Amino acid sequence: MTSWNEIPYDIQQVISNTAIAPGAYILKFKKNNPFIAGQVLALGVTKDIEPRYYSIVSVENDELISILYTERVEGKLTPTLSLLKPGDNIMVSKPFETFTQVKPSPVFSVAGMGIVPFMSMLLSGKAKGATLIHGAHYPKYFYYSNILTNTLGVNYIRCCSRCQPGCLFVGRVTDFVKQWNDLDVNRPYYLCGSAEMVVETRDILISRGVPVSNINSELYF
């Protein structure tokens, strides 16, 4: 893993750090550099913990940068992040990465925090004609579901792995993609989440006839 001695960074002050669901927080700080929806940055609190990467959830023309993160109880950084208060110092790199070139009519297949780059793209006016397939364990973890329902309508598909049968698809994203009647092999696919989810979804898409060149991915590790 990269160390803080290898990447340039600024010291920023936390503006807010708000819990939005059990164990999930939105951290805000001033935007010092422009970014493109879909980019990530490295974040930290001391040099002792290696940089961790977070996708930016803000809209491109926002004056603040917002990060959506979940606390990993056994993790090195996120338990400390969750305690940050307004005015505390954080270490922030410039935005980077390239999960940003989205073709028309994309299909996003994401799990958990993999929703973040899509939100930034959607709210920045990109990802036109998108379908979103979002996986989470429980309904409370479908962040931004009101906005997504209003914006995407039937093209917002929630796959809830630990729900009772009801209005949501019961199962994982991969279960949904396996049996999706409207799967269109000509659309571009964007996969974001854990390596396990991304690899399994990619394999299902290929087995259903989607060319590898239509599949793009970003791994959260």
Ligand SMILES: Cc1cc2nc3c(=O)[nH]c(=O)nc-3n(C[C@H](O)[C@H](O)[C@H](O)COP(=O)(O)OP(=O)(O)OC[C@H]3O[C@@H](n4cnc5c(N)ncnc54)[C@H](O)[C@@H]3O)c2cc1C
């Ligand atoms: C491109 C990219 C974008 C990302 N975007 C986001 C985002 O928008 N939001 C978000 O929440 N996260 C995102 N992540 C993940 C994020 O970078 C961190 O990995 C995450 O927040 C956990 O950090 P942590 O230091 O708290 O946990 P870590 O210390 O990294 O630990 C993570 C988990 O691994 C376990 N673990 C640690 N060490 C070991 C070990 N030796 N053996 C076994 N298990 C171990 C811990 O118990 C913990 O559950 C992204 C990652 C990448 C690569």
